[in-house]
Amino acid sequence: AQKVTQAQTEISVVEKEDVTLDCVYETRDTTYYLFWYKQPPSGELVFLIRRNSFDEQNEISGRYSWNFQKSTSSFNFTITASQVVDSAVYFCALAPYNTDKLIFGTGTRLQVFP
């Protein structure tokens, strides 16, 4: 079965705290792609990152960083020094090889308080 689990339903932090959003996936494919999207209150999904299964290097983009570990089937997302504008629902997604399907987790709602 192919599945994405985001066990954290909701996280609340105070501005400037660091926060990590967990993502665990299941697939038997050796080639696949992982994604993170942000859904602000407006509803539109904003693409954050795409990672293929052969690239386990961690990535940093400004205050955002991603930790991909195939050994634990995890693709976690960390926001450093969180800001109120980071408040949103964050989705992790899996694209199995050679399919058109994106399998989404149920999302983690992040609330950053001033």
Added chain:
Amino acid sequence: SQTIHQWPATLVQPVGSPLSLECTVEGTSNPNLYWYRQAAGRGLQLLFYSVGIGQISSEVPQNLSASRPQDRQFILSSKKLLLSDSGFYLCAWSVRRGETQYFGPGTRLLVL
């Protein structure tokens, strides 16, 4: 640059009425197109995707249908809406399978 449009932005429809949601993409040719539904407080579920004009694949059996009459136009339809059709409908495009899917602003549908 590429942009994706959806309309209407919001829609309130009675049970049993027809539905037509439209999605158009600009700035790219022969995109893969997708319709997703997001029920309240839940993740996204793929409903349909299309790799070309007239080519539609259905992921979930339901009373919805999709059509692609033009290269960059994707339409979601229903002949008779159900209460369970309420939700947030998102259209997305990608250049090919496995590549990033970019989403439109969505349509909020409430069936009463």
